[in-house]
Amino acid sequence: MQSDTADNVRAALGRRGRWGWGEVAFWLVAAATLVFLPERHLILNEIAIIGLFALSLDLILGYAGIVSLGHAAFFGLGAYAAGILAKNGIGDPLLGLGVAALAAAILGFVTSFLVLRGSDLTKLMVTLGVALVLGELANQMSWLTGGADGLQGITMGPILGLFEFDIFGTVAYAYSLVVTFVLFVIARRIVVSPYGLSLRSIRDNPLRARAVGIPVNRRLVAVYTLAAAYAGVAGALLAQTTQFVSLDVLAFHRSADVMLVLVIGGVGYLYGGLIGAVFFKVLQDVLSAWTPQYWQFWIGLILVLLVLAGRERLTDRVRALRPRSRRGLATDKARPLPTTTAREV
């Protein structure tokens, strides 16, 4: 009986892990933009970076259910780590990515113990607080970070010693896209693994997850650290491709924006961040061309309407386009009512 269940789960995970045609098409289109949209590479580069950043938030928000208002902390740390490294003469991009990922992962690991405790509100406040502290630190340590003037004088070496960054952003975009793709594949592998399944069960009901023997805290620490590393890489990509880091990378609006990006695209299926990034950036481009000063108003309006209309409905419709996941929806309906959330003690 038990082995039967295990087999079923394994089969289901295997099914989920298979690549659909839609996904292949998505990445083919992304790769095609490298050739077909040469004049848009600067903005596409930003889209890829924001997409990766939103993907990292999706890992903790969509899969583990941790609400964070301070995800920019890791993004900013990664950006500064890569920037400072490059400024001091170590211009190898991949090494910079590694260092940034490591630095952000360490910060993520340390602060993950802070977000394990308390209710959603406490988590929001603690994550926000961590980002604010980092922002304040970066502001004060101007000998290292350049303070309010930003970190200038970053010179990057060629990628793998072969590809030099050009001014049209083509190499930068290709670089960001490849990094995003590789990290996406890894994340995709992780979320369809039994580990990813356990994360989702924690998100849906932490008490039950604990009861069936999932080490809840250890899982959450691991995924928080992983997401931090991802965000760090996204920040490093931004620093390396724009060759500039300012205090803006740690600002509150960046944490809010990335949440918006993820929510536009839909939470909990990895593509949400990437699709949301495309929408958000195009939207921002259009709006800020139209009303340079007040585009935030429209972003805010979209957020409000999105929540009022029910963001789940929106993403469900997207999901329903894929026949495989329509089955998933049907089972969703059959699942028992969620128990009342236990008040954290």
Place this chain on the structure above:
Amino acid sequence: MLTILFDGIAYGMLLFVLACGLAVTLGLMNFVNLAHGAFAMAGGYVTAVLMNRYGVPFLLTLPLAFLVPALAGLVLERTLYKQLYTRSHLDQVLFSIGLVFMAVAAVDYAMGSQQQMIRIPTWLQGRVEILGIQVGLYRSFIIAVCGVLVVALQFILTKTRFGSRLRAAVDDPRVARGLGINVSVIFAATFAVGSGLAGLGGALGAEILGLDPTFPLKFMIYFLIVVTVGGTTSITGPFLASLLLGIADVAGKYYVPSLGAFVIYTLMIVVLVLRPQGLFARAR
């Protein structure tokens, strides 16, 4: 030294008036409303516009600075907020951030992005020396007003019928409804009063805190600190927390300006990690 303490207390009192509405919506009703600062900003702008454009005396503008945000709060609560009481915290966060963005851009559009000047009346300017302490008149005025408000709020919440109904509605809306308490009216009234108080705080504090379109974002974190650190089971917790925060902030800026807001954020994290329910709350 004592002057700093005094300024800190005035600042803390102000923070309390600004944040006490949030203490109720967020703390008691468990609704994460990041847009609370927008109501405070509305109050501040009401005062600024009335004084600078129409020459209304400062004191007369204060009731309006209470009423306009209260009305706005009431309308928003009835139309939008009430739909979100049962939704997830993430939805509430997104919704209220959206509101903040809209408020910031709208005020920027209508009033310009510059700092708004509010000239307080001459009889409130200046300082006097009492028992060897330099005391700002305006700050004593703030302390007096806020002190009265604190006592009144505490009285309403603990001694009146409305207060006990509110506490019942918050503790268990279903049972309260079953007992014949009109929960939604109580929530709407509370929300309106909370927004109004924030507006009043914004008007009073415009001189000390400054007033520009980014106000809701700048002070959001302070309000949240007051509520989360203060704990959410009573009104005294947030009150003590805002006093502490006010004194710590003023003293910190005076003695160690290089550290900036660093100390406060770090303290908040430490408190929240050690006592997730807040400093003055009993664990539930």
